[in-house]
Amino acid sequence: MRKENSTNTLNKQQMEKDCGMSYTLSTIGGRWKPAILWRLTHGKMRYSALRDSIPQVTERMLVLQLRELEKDGLIKRLVYAEVPPRVEYELTEKGNSLKAVLNSLSDWGAKNRIS
Secondary structure, three states: OOOOOOHHHHHHHHHHHHOHHHHHHHHHOOOOHHHHHHHHOOOOEEHHHHHHHOOOOOHHHHHHHHHHHHHOOOEEEEEEOOOOOEEEEEEOHHHHOOHHHHHHHHHHHHHHOOO
16 A cells, blocks of 8 residues: 555656556456456456356455445445345446447457567
8 A cells, every 4th residue: 555645656646647558457457457347347246257257356356446446436236125135237327338448458458478
C-alpha cells in the first residue's frame, strides 16, 4: 500500500487524470482483471463459477480484484437473500463499453504472442 500523499501516488493520479490510456490500463490492468472482465462479457456469473473458470487465481486475489472492479464501476455485485446465499457478478454499462477494447487486446495478443 502506498501513502495517499506520496510522490508516487500523486504522480500516478496526475498521469491517470491527464492520459486516457494510463487511466484505462490502471483500471483494467493486472494479472486477473482482464480474465474476469472477459468472462463477464458473456453474461452474469455466480462467484463460484467465476472462481472455477480461473483455476490459477487464489480466492483472496479474486475477491480483491472483484472489489476493485466494483469500486471502479465496471462490475455489479448482486447478492440474493437466499439460503445458501447466492452472489452473482455482471458488467455495468461502463464495463460493457470495454467489450471492444477487450476484443482488440485479445486479438492483438493472439497475433503477437511468442509461441
